[in-house]
Amino acid sequence: MSTLQVNVGDRRVSRSDPLSPDLINYLKESMRESVQQDPPYVFVIFGASGDLARKKIYPTLWWLYRDDLLPKNVHFVGYARSDLTMEKIRDSFEKNAKVRDNEKDKFEAFLKQNTYIQGSYDKVESFKKLQEFNDDLQKRTKQPVNRLYYLALPPSVFAEVTQHLKEACMDYGDSWTRIIIEKPFGTDKDQIYRIDHYLGKEMVQNLMTLRFGNRLFGPSWNRDHIASVVITFKEDFGTAGRAGYFDTSGIIRDVMQNHLMQVLTLLAMEKPVSLNAEDIRDEKVKVLKSMPPVELKDVIVGQYVANPDSAHPEAKAGYLDDKDVPNDSVTPTYCMAVLKVNNERWDGVPFIMKCGKGLDEKKSEVRIQFREVPGDIYAPGELKRTELVIRVAPNEAVYLKLMTKKPGMDFGVEESELWIYPTIVAIMVSVYLMHMSVYSLKSLWDLKSILSVPMSLNMHGFGGVIPGVDHTNLDPSGRSDLLRTIDKAKVHKNPSIFDLAIMYCRTKEIAEAVCECASNRFQRIYREALITVPSTVITRNRLLTESRTASSPLVDDLRSAATPPRAPSASTASTVNTSLANDYIQEVKQKTCNLMGNVLTFGLLVVCLPNEPREFAELIGRWQVGDLPVRELTLKLIELYGPERRQALTKLGALMAEQEQEEFYSFLAINGVQVDLDFR
Ligand SMILES: NC(=O)C1=CN([C@@H]2O[C@H](COP(=O)(O)OP(=O)(O)OC[C@H]3O[C@@H](n4cnc5c(N)ncnc54)[C@H](OP(=O)(O)O)[C@@H]3O)[C@@H](O)[C@H]2O)C=CC1
Ligand SMILES: O=C1O[C@H](COP(=O)(O)O)[C@@H](O)[C@H](O)[C@H]1O
Numbered sequence: 001m002s003t004l005q006v007n008v009g010d011r012r013v014s015r016s017d018p019l020s021p022d023l024i025n026y027l028k029e030s031m032r033e034s035v036q037q038d039p040p041y042v043f044v045i046f047g048a049s050g051d052l053a054r055k056k057i058y059p060t061l062w063w064l065y066r067d068d069l070l071p072k073n074v075h076f077v078g079y080a081r082s083d084l085t086m087e088k089i090r091d092s093f094e095k096n097a098k099v100r101d102n103e104k105d106k107f108e109a110f111l112k113q114n115t116y117i118q119g120s121y122d123k124v125e126s127f128k129k130l131q132e133f134n135d136d137l138q139k140r141t142k143q144p145v146n147r148l149y150y151l152a153l154p155p156s157v158f159a160e161v162t163q164h165l166k167e168a169c170m171d172y173g174d175s176w177t178r179i180i181i182e183k184p185f186g187t188d189k190d191q192i193y194r195i196d197h198y199l200g201k202e203m204v205q206n207l208m209t210l211r212f213g214n215r216l217f218g219p220s221w222n223r224d225h226i227a228s229v230v231i232t233f234k235e236d237f238g239t240a241g242r243a244g245y246f247d248t249s250g251i252i253r254d255v256m257q258n259h260l261m262q263v264l265t266l267l268a269m270e271k272p273v274s275l276n277a278e279d280i281r282d283e284k285v286k287v288l289k290s291m292p293p294v295e296l297k298d299v300i301v302g303q304y305v306a307n308p309d310s311a312h313p314e315a316k317a318g319y320l321d322d323k324d325v326p327n328d329s330v331t332p333t334y335c336m337a338v339l340k341v342n343n344e345r346w347d348g349v350p351f352i353m354k355c356g357k358g359l360d361e362k363k364s365e366v367r368i369q370f371r372e373v374p375g376d377i378y379a380p381g382e383l384k385r386t387e388l389v390i391r392v393a394p395n396e397a398v399y400l401k402l403m404t405k406k407p408g409m410d411f412g413v414e415e416s417e418l419w420i421y422p423t424i425v426a427i428m429v430s431v432y433l434m435h436m437s438v439y440s441l442k443s444l445w446d447l448k449s450i451l452s453v454p455m456s457l458n459m460h461g462f463g464g465v466i467p468g469v470d471h472t473n474l475d476p477s478g479r480s481d482l483l484r485t486i487d488k489a490k491v492h493k494n495p496s497i498f499d500l501a502i503m504y505c506r507t508k509e510i511a512e513a514v515c516e517c518a519s520n521r522f523q524r525i526y527r528e529a530l531i532t533v534p535s536t537v538i539t540r541n542r543l544l545t546e547s548r549t550a551s552s553p554l555v556d557d558l559r560s561a562a563t564p565p566r567a568p569s570a571s572t573a574s575t576v577n578t579s580l581a582n583d584y585i586q587e588v589k590q591k592t593c594n595l596m597g598n599v600l601t602f603g604l605l606v607v608c609l610p611n612e613p614r615e616f617a618e619l620i621g622r623w624q625v626g627d628l629p630v631r632e633l634t635l636k637l638i639e640l641y642g643p644e645r646r647q648a649l650t651k652l653g654a655l656m657a658e659q660e661q662e663e664f665y666s667f668l669a670i671n672g673v674q675v676d677l678d679f680r
Helices: 021-030 051-066 086-097 101-112 124-141 155-168 202-212 243-268 277-289 423-441 445-450 476-488 495-506 508-517 520-530 541-546 553-562 578-606 612-624 630-655 658-670
Strands: 041-046 074-080 114-118 146-151 177-181 226-234 299-302 334-339 351-356 363-370 387-393 397-405 413-421
Touching (some): 041 051, 051 074, 101 114, 114 124, 155 177
Parallel strands (some): 041 146, 146 177
Antiparallel strands (some): 334 351
16 A cells, blocks of 8 residues: 655645645545445435535535545435525535636536435425435446435434435445434433544644643643633624524534533543544543533523624624524523533643633633742732643634743743744744735746746755755754744745745845844744855846846836846856945845835735635736736735725735736725825
């Protein structure tokens, strides 16, 4: 069997992004049996007219189909009572499927594999229509059909549907029939389904590594040192159009009993025998068994009411104002509960869970508070408890809140944060580099030439070292910060972004210039990167020979700044006049600073959500290669950034050649975005 290496950094930025080829191959390899087989499969979505089908099931099936991760001979059947057609179903989920332009043909092929059957849930005759479909397929393919029935229906109809499936829709013994049901679970079941999407989150996975991969935390991870554990899950939006589901579930069964409980067990469990799923699960089960039932006195529930000041449009109205929520609903949208783990490690330590919708912010995190230092020698009240914070969302991060000495002559203390997993930086760098990549292929071509970085650098082969740099004498810890950061930013597969990272680290001068104008965090990263930078001297002829003819105020500006008083001839290309080069470097530094300023301003203003930089970069990429006219680009960007942030898009004009810029600004104006004349 072949071995495939899959880089965890390939994790997708958003669920709709195509998987990397490596990961697809790996998945295919691990599913070879099922994916490459010929027998026909029928995937039936009961409740195809519903919310879950529209938002999750159809889009996910499409992504799997697109990435060739489904068996070749798979057919999808939507089933519901509503009078629908495949066209209508397509309309209902196409937006959520986020089909890219280059995927349109495949999407049509996917739709061709889909059928809709209108039928009831309580009459066996309707189910016979479904079985006719299966039989017909069996006849056409001359092979037994495997059946997978997904019940995207309210639990109230599960019993009759499964009964009718048994009566009319089973296989004939030479293939299989399976049924999937959805959460909420937990009213009358003694088993809880074990798949939980929270376990796929980077920071949730990191909990184990932090605990079991560090000597530091192991000895203090117990009741002797930990005072409390707080697990918070807050959302600033309401039911997001899923009131039908949510009102029958409530926040406790929606997130607390599953997602937050998973987090709790990971925090509280003993070290598993191995990293095998079964071994981990065994330890989690022991934690659950050590937990006494929650007492009512330890629970607070609530329901959000209208908050006209809320930043989120949905939370401006109250839960009961939602048109799909019954007026007299008493479903909790908020819950705080204190849980206990009665074992030797945790006896007496409260595990406080807080979760809710329609709250002041979106935040999901764990806070582990350590006990006070015994024998305190500082002024009363000065020492704060040490706290470990693991933030799951937004902007995953891990940091430790510690007491440190205040700089100065006395022994005053202050609270400091030690960032262990500074993903904020990673995200910022990703944003930053994404936006820099915009420059790299458009008007910054000139600057790139100035920096004498060959455009042809092949970043695909990048394996953790910067090509062309002698690494033998480098301190790996310094430079690896940058590499790790870039890797964490999930951008290492994007050659243009790597082009940029390397472009800015390739000469000492440029790295310094970048440092000057970037924020402190960027400075730290780039200074570390600087360690690796060889002091190559810039040759000016490259600028002259490689500069493009694109014209924009910014480009012209750059070009004039970079044009030497007397242009050296090509034959003197490699001879560098040091003083000229120094002046020139100063000018380039200045221009780089200005550009960086613009990029930062632009980047920081517009980028808020994790998936946006990626979509933004894609749009820009298409525009760069001439695949997207400027008007269409503008429209798509306006759509992407929504009404609140579209103003920030005006800054993008700085990247454009004059003619395009005019078109861009006037198109923005038509769409209600006022262009700041000063900026222009
Ligand atoms: N939506 C979500 O995000 C989530 C949903 N779930 C679970 O998934 C399942 C489906 O959820 P969702 O799609 O939101 O549900 P919906 O309320 O949208 O219902 C799905 C479909 O079921 C049919 N239906 C609705 N009410 C009834 C009823 N009383 N009797 C018979 N049929 C009915 C309707 O189809 P038609 O009338 O056309 O037959 C409807 O389109 C539920 O079990 C829910 O708890 C779990 C997690 C998240
Ligand atoms: O399962 C659910 O999880 C989401 C929160 O998960 P996230 O990955 O989007 O943060 C929650 O909004 C939803 O109500 C719940 O059903």
